[in-house]
Amino acid sequence: MRPRLPATKLKPAAAPTHRQPPPTTYRLLSTAAAPSDECGLQQQLDAHVARGNLSLARHLFDQIPDPDVRAYNALIRAYSWRGPGLAAYALNLYRAMLQDRRVPPDKYTFPFVLKACSALLDLRSGRAIHSHAARAGLHTDLFVSTALIDLYMKCAFLCHATNVFDQMPARDAVAWNAMLAGYALHGMYHHALAYLLRMQDHDARLRPNASTLVSLLPLLAQQRALSQGKSVHAYSVRACLHDKDGVLVGTALLDMYAKCGHLHYTCRVFEAMADKNDVTWSALIGGFVLCNRMVEAFRLFKEMLAQGLCFLSPTSVASALRACANLADLHIGEQLHVLLAKSGLHSDLTAGNSLLSMYAKAGLIDEATELFDEMVVKDTVSYSALISGYVQNGMADEAFLVFRKMQAHNVEPDVATMVSLIPACSHLAALQHGKCSHASVIVRGIASETSICNALIDMYAKCGRIDLSRQIFDVMPAQDIVSWNTMIAGYGIHGLGKEATALFLDMKNRACEPDDVTFICLISACSHSGLVTEGKRWFHMMEQRYGITPRMEHYIGMVDLLARGGFLDEAYQFIQSMPLKADVRVWGALLGACRVHKNIDLGKQVARMIQKLGAEGTGNFVLLSNIFSAAGRFDEAAEVRILQKEKGFKKSPGCSWIEINGSLHAFIGGDRSHPQSPQIYEELDSILVDIQKLGYQADTSFVLQDLEDEEKEKALLYHSEKLAIAFGILTLSEDKTIFVTKNLRVCGDCHTVIKYMTLVRKRAIIVRDANRFHHFKNGQCSCGDFW
Template sequence: MTSKDTVSYSGIMSGCVQNGHAEKALLIFRQMQLSGFEPDLATMMALLPACSHLAALQHGACCHGYSVIRGFTSESSICNAIIDMYSKCGKIHISRKVFDRMHKRDVVSWNTMIIGYGIHGECTEALSLFHESQVSGLKPDDVTFVAVLSACSHSGLVKEGKYWFNAMNQEFSITPRMAHYICMVDLLARAGNLDEAYIFIQRMPFEPDVRVWSALLAACRTHRNIEMGEEVSKRIQKLGPESTGNFVLMSNIYSSVGRWDDAAQIRTIQQHQGYKKSPGCSWVKVSGVIHGFIGGDQSHPQSASINKKLQELLVQMKRLGYSADSNFVLHDVEEEEKEQILLYHSEKIAIAFGLLNISPSKPILVTKNLRICVDCHSAIKFMALITNREIIVRDASRFHHFKNGICNCGDFW
């Protein structure tokens, strides 16, 4: 373009975020500032989701302050985006403050806050807020019930989830759609009710898609149900796997029980069909700079110090009873080598970097592109206890708040 304006900058920023390029959106915003254009409400609406995706709290807080000064926070839409940003940056209590101070809330406001509580594992607060919305006279929509069911799933509240799924149609005349069925399968399966989840899928009023079966397959991995995992995997293959995730899940299921040849065959099929496994990646922000790490990463300038810190932590963790869970190593190697592979998972590297560079008085927030594994979850509880630090991990599913050797998820995720 020979001539750019605020609208064109905001538009391309929004497009970048929608297509998974949040970091690019922040760079474009910087270009916009250097070009002398003043951000408007549309700019903030494009920028805040980028901050949410990257867990860029400092940038998001600046957006919040600027929106207050410019009077944008009189609009529900910008407040909703701010609530979402703080929630996804690990500051759910600030989200609630913004929510409580809103002049006018719409159904999106309530939904965003309920979703926020859900991903932070605060299901009691999520359900309490849902009840409060009903008392206020707000009519819930289908997204409200996705938020409620998802919150129940994150906390294993099977009874409550079943009640609200049935109440959708009976009390609120809302017909459940695919997203609600996915939440219910996830809820039942995560809680270990695999057979019930399987029957639930078979009784769906429409053909289940890959996402429904994937929710069940993930639980088969967690609960090591090989037979059902194989059956579900076949159904997924017939529909078309859509992504590499389902190949990885089935390979992991086989690896967890030592069926290395079967795991290798799944990976071969995956490669033959052109699906590439996404590497585990975690990032942490220090002094305004985002530092990214992949599993086994040795490319960072501070790698030597990071490695030393991880080895020191491993010694201390073992003294307190930590034992590496080798079920999460997907290769047939010796136990000692498995321990070292697990030690260099991306979130552990990011945490070690944070311990070296973030003030002891501040929590360490790590964002991960995949779900955290059981071994990392166990190890980080030890790390939080040893270092007397609050460690927050935002994985692909939810937040984990580690403090004093425990996680707020209660080891259920």
């Protein structure tokens, strides 16, 4: 509804320009002081557009009774400049223009309306406009063609872009830059480089300008092509590109140096820059975070704030928050949260997502959830961050709920979402869920992405299907170091040390360099297979042949290898000879082995060490208490548990679960909440009778509380893993393998009972505990009873 002026005030619709003398009527109306003259309106329209006051411009436009092409163009142009938010208005106006048959679009209309399509990624409208331009004979116009190239590149229609480019009768640097920028957008380094070279061969007058370099530099950064980056730097100085576009070129250069890991050059470029803006500071801080120089990143962040709040941007805060997450510095993270709130940036999507992730990584999953619920706008990243937050905090089931919520809100999952979700299946050992995720990834066409395959390899391994892991590993288009490590680790938890070793040797044949994690996986694989000598060999080779200095994780693996293999004293001496000060986890590995090998004396000694270091986490309290219980020292065992409570460590109860027909059934020791509990307990009692006939005697040293012997037996009998297995026996047909997962280590008595169970119930049983897989069959376990 546009307010129309009285018909008497209408002016003839000749297209006046600035240079034309005002029409005679101009004076008449101007004396009446009414801004209704078209020429005057046009000037005011231009003025509002120039000032960026688009609502006033629109208001004026609506006052023009018969707007000419210039008026349309001015407003379309203004709308198309303002990103996707206003681009839709530009398209609407263009459509109005087509309907208003009086005013055909001209060569100034097409580039701007195409720009709007590009901002909206609206390929359909773009192609329609392409054909309008062709009908008007304007599709090979320099500006129209360039706009078309930009559109097709952004919509990933690369051939169309090439066609347009090839049909151009003449090309300027902007056209070449559009091609180059398009390839840069898709990370196509070689194509972009080819156009850069062609551009210079083609016409010596065409020199790469600031825009060229600004497109090119991120590609060089991605390729870590430092030497080429340096030549670009030199060229930019020779071509004086720092004079006019210093901020753009400088920022792109310092970012390139940072991504190539050369912070020294980054800083030198930064210091040399005359003009800096928020993007420059963000790139600088982000560079330090990227190079793991968190403390300096914070220092720079503070320096930036000291320079003035105008430099503060969600991007720079995001980098600072990432530093907090990596350093697990919740204190600074909270300060940044306050800073965001104070500067009104807290509703920014990027900032919100960073905050959410930071809280999740710090273990404050409730804060993260609250933040998520408060976010007005959520995108795929927000959902993915929350999903991975839940998985990292051991709440895999919640992760699935978030995933479902995401689908209900029509937010499309992408590669990162699925890479966050698939580990939830791994944690739960939920093979059906895992297979569904696998199917979903195939449907979405992302199943051959390396990171997706890596997550799937891990999932299948942890769900007991190491065969499927290997299949994916063999079929995937490109393995990276994570793929190899995951596969080796997979063999490790299945006790397939020989296969792990074979894969490691294969890795060398394929010229893939092992890293520090590879050796952690390899040593742990040897440990789970009792390959003590071999494990020791790899450990030495790691340092001597590969020059990798052992980290705490390697020492933990070695102590585990030695102690689990029964060489408890050697393990103890190994700890004494470590160049690093052994932490709780190292002693914890030894303590665990003391329990398995029932070495109470050493166990108590180790327990004292752990107490001195302050038992971190719940695991060691439980082990400690177990050791004392095993020695019959129930007072001390009780003391440990009281201490645990005082320190605020929640007892994480032993929990086992089994997936049946795609749903999970979870059990806690002595738990009767499952609807089929009566049958389950009956079955266990009957199993006890049967296995006692075969000579089973309860090993009551695994009972924590001070109970009478008979009660102890019962306490053992209703351990969570036994409940889950009994439920499996009742539910699954005889030919099916029963696969149970436990969050803690499987208890020694259960280990014995399960072996008997395979005999008296003629079932194959697989138990995955916190450490590894146990394949029970015909009265034996694949781990050879050392685990």
